[in-house]
Structure formats: structure tokens, C-alpha cells
Amino acid sequence: MDITTMLLALALGNLSLCAALFFFEYERKRSLVLSSWTIAKQCQGAAWLLLYLRSAGVVPDPVAILLGYALLFTGVAFEAGALWEAFDRAQWRRATLWLLVPSIGLFVACYVIDETALRPLAGSLILGGFYLSGACALALGWKDASMLRRFLAIATSLLALLVAARGMLALTMPAGWNWISNSNLQLWTSSAFYLLMLLNGFGCLLLAREQGQRELERLAVVDALTDMPNRRSFFAALAPWLALARRPGVPTALVLFDLDQFKRINDSYGHPAGDTVLRAVVDVCKKHLRDSDQLGRMVGVEFAILLPRTGLPEAALVAERMRAAIAATPVKGERAMIGMTASFGVTTIRADDSVVSLFKRADEALQAAKALGRNRVIEAAMATAHEA
Numbered sequence: 001m002d003i004t005t006m007l008l009a010l011a012l013g014n015l016s017l018c019a020a021l022f023f024f025e026y027e028r029k030r031s032l033v034l035s036s037w038t039i040a041k042q043c044q045g046a047a048w049l050l051l052y053l054r055s056a057g058v059v060p061d062p063v064a065i066l067l068g069y070a071l072l073f074t075g076v077a078f079e080a081g082a083l084w085e086a087f088d089r090a091q092w093r094r095a096t097l098w099l100l101v102p103s104i105g106l107f108v109a110c111y112v113i114d115e116t117a118l119r120p121l122a123g124s125l126i127l128g129g130f131y132l133s134g135a136c137a138l139a140l141g142w143k144d145a146s147m148l149r150r151f152l153a154i155a156t157s158l159l160a161l162l163v164a165a166r167g168m169l170a171l172t173m174p175a176g177w178n179w180i181s182n183s184n185l186q187l188w189t190s191s192a193f194y195l196l197m198l199l200n201g202f203g204c205l206l207l208a209r210e211q212g213q214r215e216l217e218r219l220a221v222v223d224a225l226t227d228m229p230n231r232r233s234f235f236a237a238l239a240p241w242l243a244l245a246r247r248p249g250v251p252t253a254l255v256l257f258d259l260d261q262f263k264r265i266n267d268s269y270g271h272p273a274g275d276t277v278l279r280a281v282v283d284v285c286k287k288h289l290r291d292s293d294q295l296g297r298m299v300g301v302e303f304a305i306l307l308p309r310t311g312l313p314e315a316a317l318v319a320e321r322m323r324a325a326i327a328a329t330p331v332k333g334e335r336a337m338i339g340m341t342a343s344f345g346v347t348t349i350r351a352d353d354s355v356v357s358l359f360k361r362a363d364e365a366l367q368a369a370k371a372l373g374r375n376r377v378i379e380a381a382m383a384t385a386h387e388a
């Protein structure tokens with residue numbers, strides 16, 4: 001394929017992606033990532049079109065090169081920015097976009113000084129740099145990243161290096177080597193741009209789908225507000241401990257607690273403040289638990305804690321420490337400091353327990369704590385005595 005056809009393919013490819021992105025989620029409010037990505041594709045599409053028209057002899061060199069490359073830098077910088085934003089690094093997105101101004105300035109200066117060698121060098125180094133910035137965003141959290149994301153990071157880095165290398169070669173041997181002509185080098189670079197367009201376009205769409213799927217799977221087992229296991233995954237974690245309790249040995253305790261008069265918090269300070277309190281209470285509790293302990297949100301403002309290898313007296317002590325910590329840690333709301341207390345029911349797993357009987361006993365202890373005036377810890381044995 002000759003270079004003019006390649007430039008046309010790049011222009012059409014970017015413009016069709018641009019059209020698809022324009023109509024994607026058209027009815028919804030666009031996220032910053034999606035807006036940045038759309039701008040990126042619009043700029044790149046326009047840039048390649050200009051460079052194609054230059055190659056076809058329609059647009060004069062200075063206009064096509066200066067405007068075309070400025071648009072190309074902007075497009076690739078926005079693409080990298082969208083990736084940083086997608087991976088929660090807004091400061092890097094801003095930094096990448098800020099670099100655009102000096103980059104365009106540098107390119108114009110190089111164009112004025114030396115159009116044949118210095119200008120291609122500046123152009124390819126700047127583009128390679130922006131593509132590498134996007135690759136770095138993709139490589140964030142490498143250890144936990146999916147195979148698709150790792151592949152995209154590596155492939156983008158390699159292609160970015162190829163783009164950057166093209167400029168170096170243009171500087172060292174403007175006429176090309178005898179075994180590879182300059183026009184061949186140009187064709188290779190534009191093929192790299194073509195692959196980058198495909199990788200960043202379709203690869204990132206697949207990545208977004210993969211991330212959405214992972215988030216759905218996470219929300220099936222985790223409570224979205226507190227980021228703690230939900231009822232379903234707490235019960236799943238409990239199952240082996242119930243089975244283990246059939247064998248004599250080390251006891252396992254269950255603590256059930258419920259925040260006191262939470263309706264009043266919502267009514268007085270508003271639901272968002274209530275949410276803040278819930279998250280703060282979870283943070284306080286986590287500080288008093290071991291890594292092997294399991295905290296889960298059961299329903300509303302009720303939480304359960306599984307304490308492996310813990311007897312009733314020790315579990316009651318843990319619960320008492322948490323009760324005191326919650327009561328002593330008011331949460332900063334928008335209008336005031338919000339005081340909070342919680343009531344606790346404590347029990348241990350018995351050999352003949354099912355999930356139902358275990359929770360029934362813990363809940364009876366919890367209800368006894370509420371009935372006795374709240375902000376206290378009641379052990380299941382005491383609850384039975386209290387009822388009698």
C-alpha cells in the first residue's frame with residue numbers, strides 16, 4: 001500500500017470511530033473519559049485527513065504539516081489523558097494535556113529551523129512520548145491487571161517506540177539506508193499508527209467491557225457503600241466454619257451489631273450524611289479486627305463479624321472494644337459532628353447450628369441489647385437468661 005492510501009485509511013478509520021463514539025451512549029450524560037476519547041478521535045481523524053490531502057497535493061505543505069501535527073499531538077494527548085482518567089489518575093491526565101502547549105511550540109520551532117530532519121525527529125518523538133504516556137496508564141497496577149490490559153500496554157509501548165525511532169532514523173540518515181528506503185520507513189511508521197488506532201480503538205472498548213463485567217461481579221459479593229462483603233458472600237465465608245464447628249476444637253464466634261436509632265441520623269442530617277457515618281463506622285470496626293476476622297453488611301445498618309478461633313469471652317471483649325470505639329468517634333458531617341452508638345449480640349457456633357439457628361441466637365442477644373437501652377454488648381447466654 002502506498003503512503004497516500006495509508007493516510008486515507010488512517011483518516012477514515014479514525015473518523016468512523018469518531019462517528020461511533022459520537023452516538024455511543026448518546027442519551028446519557030457523557031463521562032470525562034468518553035468525552036476525552038471522542039475529542040481524541042476527532043482530532044486524529046482531522047489530522048490524518050489533512051496529511052492525506054497534503055500527500056494528494058490538495059493542501060499546501062506548511063498548512064498541512066503545522067495544523068495536521070498540532071491536531072495529531074492533541075488527539076494522541078487526549079487519548080492518553082482518557083486512559084489516565086479511566087484509571088483514576090486525573091492529575092496525570094492534566095499533566096499530559098499541559099505538555100501539549102510546549103510540544104506544539106517545540107514542533108513549530110523545529111519546523112522553522114530544519115524542515116527535513118529536525119521536524120520529523122520532533123514530530124515522532126512527541127507522538128511516541130504521548131503514546132508511551134497512554135501505555136504507562138495501561139500498565140498501572142500491573143500485578144492485578146488483566147491479560148488484555150497487559151497486552152495493550154506492551155503492544156502500545158512497542159509501537160510507540162517504533163514511532164519515536166522513525167524520527168531518530170530520519171535525523172541520522174535522511175536518505176535512509178540502502179537496504180531500507182526512506183519511503184519504506186514511512187510506510188512502516190504509518191502501519192504502526194494504523195495498528196495503534198486499532199489497538200486503542202477496539203482494545204479499549206474491550207477493556208471497558210471487561211472492567212464493567214468485573215465491577216458487576218464485584219458488586220454481586222460486595223456492598224457498594226461500605227466496600228464490605230454483602231450478606232451473600234458473608235454466608236459463603238461462614239459455611240466452612242459451621243462445618244468445622246461439628247468437630248470439637250477451637251471455637252468460632254459471631255458478633256451481630258446494629259447502629260442505634262439511625263433513622264434519627266438520616267432525618268436530622270440527611271441520607272448522604274448517614275452514608276458517611278456508615279462508612280466511618282466500618283473504618284472504626286476494621287481497626288479493631290484481625291486479618292482473619294470477617295466483617296460483612298447484613299441488611300440496612302446491621303453488620304456481622306465472624307471471629308475464627310475465638311471463644312465467647314474474647315468475642316465479647318472484641319465487641320466491647322468496638323462498641324466503645326464507635327461511641328468515642330463522632331463523625332464529621334457537613335453541619336456538625338455526628339455521635340453514634342451501636343448495640344451488639346455475641347455468640348459462638350455450636351455443633352448443631354445452621355445459619356438460621358446461629359443468626360437467630362445472635363439476633364436475640366442483639367435485640368436484648370436494644371431492649372436494655374442500646375449501646376451495649378450482650379452475650380447469647382445472657383440474652384437467654386434475660387428472657388427467662
Ligand SMILES: Nc1nc2c(ncn2[C@@H]2O[C@H](COP(=O)(O)OP(=O)(O)OP(=O)(O)O)[C@@H](O)[C@H]2O)c(=O)[nH]1
Nearest residue numbers: 225258259260261262263264266271274275300301
Ligand atoms: N443513610 C443510610 N441509611 C440507611 C441505609 N440503610 C438503611 N438505612 C436507614 O437506617 C435506618 C434503620 O432503622 P431501624 O434499624 O429500623 O431503626 P433505628 O432507627 O436504627 O433504631 P434502632 O435499630 O431501634 O436503634 C432506616 O431509617 C433506614 O432507612 C443506608 O445505606 N444509608
